[in-house]
Amino acid sequence: xxxxxxxxxxxxxxxxxxxxxxxxxxxxxxxxxxxxxxxxxxxxxxxxxxxxxxxxxxxxxxxxxxxxxxxxxxxxxxxxxxxxxxxxxxxxxxxxxxxxxxxxxxxxxxxx
Amino acid sequence: xxxxxxxxxxxxxxxxxxxxxxxxxxxxxxxxxxxxxxxxxxxxxxxxxxxxxxxxxxxxxxxxxxxxxxxxxxxxxxxxxxxxxxxxxxxxxxxxxxxxxxxxxxxxxx
Numbered sequence: 061x062x063x064x065x066x067x068x069x070x071x072x073x074x075x076x077x078x079x080x081x082x083x084x085x086x087x088x089x090x091x092x093x094x095x096x097x098x099x100x101x102x103x104x105x106x107x108x109x110x111x112x113x114x115x116x117x118x119x120x121x122x123x124x125x126x127x128x129x130x131x132x133x134x135x136x137x138x139x140x141x142x143x144x145x146x147x148x149x150x151x152x153x154x155x156x157x158x159x160x161x162x163x164x165x166x167x168x169x170x171x172x
Numbered sequence: 173x174x175x176x177x178x179x180x181x182x183x184x185x186x187x188x189x190x191x192x193x194x195x196x197x198x199x200x201x202x203x204x205x206x207x208x209x210x211x212x213x214x215x216x217x218x219x220x221x222x223x224x225x226x227x228x229x230x231x232x233x234x235x236x237x238x239x240x241x242x243x244x245x246x247x248x249x250x251x252x253x254x255x256x257x258x259x260x261x262x263x264x265x266x267x268x269x270x271x272x273x274x275x276x277x278x279x280x281x282x
Contacts, residue, residue: 064214093270095272102272102273102274102275103215103260103272103275104272105269105270105271105272116269148212150214150215152215158202158203158264158270159220160205160217160220161205161207161215161217161262161270162217163207163214163215163216163217164214165213165214166212166213166214168212
């Protein structure tokens with residue numbers, strides 16, 4: 061079975077721009093979660109999608125949004141980028157969110 | 173905060189020794205999971221222990237859970253250089269939200 065894939069792997073953006081990150085879950089997994097990881101804040105939950113519906117949302121501003129398609133692939137979007145958005149963005153899929161999560165390699169976003 | 177906390181923050185041991193790291197959390201849980209992360213990469217699921225379980229084994233890993241103390245420990249026996257990584261506990265609560273701890277950075281010296 062192919063693992064979770066994330067594209068792109070690395071991204072450099074300028075403050076004020078917007079960015080879209082993509083995640084393809086393991087086949088059959090309907091739950092996709094997104095996390096932001098920074099040295100200062102650690103791993104923080106962004107949101108979770110299950111069958112195209114956002115089921116849970118972390119404590120992030122509205123600039124962070126996401127969606128899930130009928131094939132379970134998910135995208136997250138960050139608008140009006142700030143320097144503090146520089147982070148490793150991790151996507152994880154699972155059969156159900158409370159089960160073990162399978163993580164992708166992450167997208168390293170640098171905002172300059 | 174619902175986030176767990178690992179202790180110690182960093183641990184350095186010799187190859188062959190055992191490594192123990194602890195996780196404390198604040199709210200009631202459905203299950204607790206441990207993950208490993210090699211530098212700057214995705215997390216790998218290690219083991220899941222349910223709230224009604226007290227101990228679980230997987231290869232060289234042993235996890236205990238004490239819900240009365242809201243704590244868990246991960247023991248890695250006979251450590252290897254390849255075990256060098258950061259280890260995170262993650263708790264799953266009533267709303268099935270998953271919260272990760274702050275992590276323990278383990279260094280195994282060959």
